[in-house]
Amino acid sequence: MPDDRRFSREEIERSLRDLGSRVEYPPTPDVTRTVRLRLDEERDRQTHRAWRWPPFLAPRWTAVAAALVLISVVALFPTVRTTLSDFIAPGDKISSESGGSAARPESGGSQDRYKQESGVASTAAGASAAGDGGGTVGCFAPSIETEPARGVAGAKFRLSGYHFSSGCDRATPARGIRIYFLQAGRTWKLTTLDAGPGLAFDTRLRVPAGADPGRATVRATTSSGERVERRFVVLR
Amino acid sequence: MEEIELAERARDGDTAAYERLVRMHQAVAFRAAYLVTGDASEAEDATQEAFVKAYRALDRFRPGASFRPWLLAIVTNEARNRRRSAGRRANLTLRVAAEGQTFSAAVSPEAAVVAAERREELLTSLGELSEGDRLVISYRYFLGLSEQETATTLACARGTVKSRLSRAIARLRRAMKKEEDA
Numbered sequence: 001m002p003d004d005r006r007f008s009r010e011e012i013e014r015s016l017r018d019l020g021s022r023v024e025y026p027p028t029p030d031v032t033r034t035v036r037l038r039l040d041e042e043r044d045r046q047t048h049r050a051w052r053w054p055p056f057l058a059p060r061w062t063a064v065a066a067a068l069v070l071i072s073v074v075a076l077f078p079t080v081r082t083t084l085s086d087f088i089a090p091g092d093k094i095s096s097e098s099g100g101s102a103a104r105p106e107s108g109g110s111q112d113r114y115k116q117e118s119g120v121a122s123t124a125a126g127a128s129a130a131g132d133g134g135g136t137v138g139c140f141a142p143s144i145e146t147e148p149a150r151g152v153a154g155a156k157f158r159l160s161g162y163h164f165s166s167g168c169d170r171a172t173p174a175r176g177i178r179i180y181f182l183q184a185g186r187t188w189k190l191t192t193l194d195a196g197p198g199l200a201f202d203t204r205l206r207v208p209a210g211a212d213p214g215r216a217t218v219r220a221t222t223s224s225g226e227r228v229e230r231r232f233v234v235l236r
Numbered sequence: 237m238e239e240i241e242l243a244e245r246a247r248d249g250d251t252a253a254y255e256r257l258v259r260m261h262q263a264v265a266f267r268a269a270y271l272v273t274g275d276a277s278e279a280e281d282a283t284q285e286a287f288v289k290a291y292r293a294l295d296r297f298r299p300g301a302s303f304r305p306w307l308l309a310i311v312t313n314e315a316r317n318r319r320r321s322a323g324r325r326a327n328l329t330l331r332v333a334a335e336g337q338t339f340s341a342a343v344s345p346e347a348a349v350v351a352a353e354r355r356e357e358l359l360t361s362l363g364e365l366s367e368g369d370r371l372v373i374s375y376r377y378f379l380g381l382s383e384q385e386t387a388t389t390l391a392c393a394r395g396t397v398k399s400r401l402s403r404a405i406a407r408l409r410r411a412m413k414k415e416e417d418a
Contacts (some may be wrong), residue, residue, distance in 0.1 A: 007409050007412060007413055009402075009405055009409070012358075012405055012408060012409055012412075013377070013405065015354070015355070015358055016358070016373060016377035016378075017377050018355070019355050019358055019359065019377070019378070020374075020377045020378035020379075020380065022355065023359075023378055025266075025267050025270055026270065026276035026279075028262060028263045028266045028267070029262075029266065029280045029283075030262070031258065031262055031266075031280065031283055031284045031287060032255055032258050032259050032262065034284055035254075035255070035258050035284055035287045035288060035291075036251060036255050036258075038284075038288050039251050039254070039288065039291055040251065042288075043251075178280075180277050182277065185275070187275065187276050187277040189276075189277070219277070221277075221281060223284075225281055225284070225285055
């Protein structure tokens with residue numbers, strides 16, 4: 001029976017081998033450069049750590065010393081203490097200065113401002129905390145923006161990226177940043193680029209010609225594997 | 237021989253030697269990752285990360301052993317972790333390369349069309365297998381790994397590969413027969 005032979009183990013194995021030689025894979029990306037860059041960066045970081053921090057200047061002791069100085073300053077100088085308490089609880093200050101419900105809109109405005117300011121402050125605090133652990137200054141999360149954020153397939157758009165540093169040193173621009181356009185399980189690699197001295201990049205790209213109308217994502221992947229994404233709408 | 241030397245040199249910190257190893261194996265590594273993730277971008281990230289991790293782990297690489305299956309084990313692990321962290325099942329959409337339009341005298345155009353249809357059927361049946369079964373088949377027959385290499389790559393014994401292959405082929409055969417009957 002020819003059909004039985006077709007389903008024999010030997011025949012299926014032969015068919016699988018034949019199939020294997022014909023399967024179409026996406027083109028193999030050249031990862032050599034990015035792997036080399038990452039290994040070099042790691043080696044540099046290790047060398048940097050090895051000579052930069054003598055034991056008495058180790059990051060954790062520096063942080064402890066800084067904290068002690070800060071506490072001493074706050075404790076010894078009443079003006080600093082007042083300024084700090086005003087900054088931490090501005091609402092109390094407004095109510096004590098203005099009093100009553102008439103001050104409410106202004107108070108709300110101040111709180112908004114306070115939220116923005118404390119946002120920055122907490123980022124800075126988080127940054128220094130990260131620095132303590134890693135022996136480097138803290139990281140600012142990279143971000144990207146598309147302008148416009150919508151366009152037809154084939155249209156040009158501007159992509160800007162910020163805070164793309166190599167590691168957390170906030171000094172060395174990241175290299176080998178890969179930009180992808182993703183939609184419904186499909187992926188287009190748009191380009192690979194390096195950040196400039198300001199840790200930023202600005203480039204003009206095209207929406208892939210094969211993209212369908214609907215939601216899509218622009219993704220930037222750094223050589224260390226960190227990803228940043230931004231929504232993009234492909235128009236009809 | 238050259239590969240073993242390169243691995244030895246890379247272990248001593250020679251990044252140029254490691255770069256050559258990366259160039260030699262990046263195609264098979266990317267394909268292995270793609271067979272796990274089913275997504276080109278994820279596969280590229282997994283490949284890159286796996287090469288970096290492999291470099292860091294070179295101290296644990298047994299001198300004189302084959303580099304390829306050792307590397308592919310790291311690639312497979314990385315690709316699986318990435319897919320799991322993305323919280324999705326691999327939606328493998330392999331395609332068969334389009335056949336050229338010239339048919340040899342020995343194969344008629346009709347026979348070529350039937351053969352292409354059977355390949356598509358086989359690919360569909362393969363996609364319906366569990367990940368374990370699919371990987372053991374695709375690593376063995378698509379990537380052309382030996383049974384021992386497949387065992388090292390999937391971190392199991394050679395006997396396990398044999399039995400898994402046998403079971404997977406039986407399942408494939410049942411799926412194809414069912415398709416044929418339908």
